[in-house]
Amino acid sequence: MAKAKRNKSYRLAKIHDRRAQDLPHNAEVATVEVDDPYALRPGEKVVAFRSIRNDPLGRLHSHRQIDEAQYQGGRAFQNDWERAERGPQAVDPAREYVDGARMREPITEGQRQAVLRLNRCERELGADGAALVHDVLVQGMTMEQVGQRRGLKSQRWNDYFARRFKECLDRLALMYGFATEKNGRGRRLLEKRQSASPTES
Numbered sequence: 412m413a414k415a416k417r418n419k420s421y422r423l424a425k426i427h428d429r430r431a432q433d434l435p436h437n438a439e440v441a442t443v444e445v446d447d448p449y450a451l452r453p454g455e456k457v458v459a460f461r462s463i464r465n466d467p468l469g470r471l472h473s474h475r476q477i478d479e480a481q482y483q484g485g486r487a488f489q490n491d492w493e494r495a496e497r498g499p500q501a502v503d504p505a506r507e508y509v510d511g512a513r514m515r516e517p518i519t520e521g522q523r524q525a526v527l528r529l530n531r532c533e534r535e536l537g538a539d540g541a542a543l544v545h546d547v548l549v550q551g552m553t554m555e556q557v558g559q560r561r562g563l564k565s566q567r568w569n570d571y572f573a574r575r576f577k578e579c580l581d582r583l584a585l586m587y588g589f590a591t592e593k594n595g596r597g598r599r600l601l602e603k604r605q606s607a608s609p610t611e612s
Contacts, residue, residue: 443473465551477580480590484583488532489548491525528586535586540579547576 447455461469468489472482533541546552546560554569554576561568584590 467547467551467553477577480584481577481580483589484585484587485548485580487587487589488529488544488583491528491532492549494522494525495529497522532583532586535582536579540575540582543572543576544579544583 443459443461444456445459447457461473468477468482468485471477472479477485532544536544543557546557547554552560554572557572558564558568581590585592
């Protein structure tokens with residue numbers, strides 16, 4: 412007599428791999444777990460690719476050179492910058508008027524709060540720190556490009572800018588609430604900022 416087959420459970424795995432297999436030859440990507448938009452239960456994850464080609468912050472995070480709090484602080488700064496940048500712009504009188512053109516949108520409360528947070532960031536980071544954060548997080552520059560922009564092309568300066576940028580990310584993580592001063596990490600790193608800059612070799 413033939414043995415009856417048991418019904419196999421076709422329950423899906425908790426993490427599905429939906430990564431693309433045909434990437435462009437010049438793509439720079441990193442794997443990341445994100446919430447599954449088609450999940451039947453909340454909390455299910457999928458593995459996806461994140462492009463890090465023009466994203467220095469994502470590259471540092473994917474290579475484990477910065478922690479999650481630093482990464483989230485940098486993303487919050489970028490989010491505030493994008494929100495504040497979408498505000499009203501100056502009217503160009505030389506531009507030809509187009510019938511039916513929309514009026515400029517007024518400043519929203521969210522944009523006003525974003526500008527206030529950015530002003531606080533600039534005060535907390537100082538002129539040098541704010542310029543460095545703007546170059547990396549807004550302009551998308553690498554540490555080599557930051558050094559070249561300042562006329563400092565040695566590896567020693569690149570390492571200095573990398574350390575200084577991590578200190579700024581620590582401060583942003585504290586300001587945006589992704590870290591606390593109780594662990595002392597942010598305070599310690601910010602005190603090292605007072606040390607002298609490296610001299611050109």
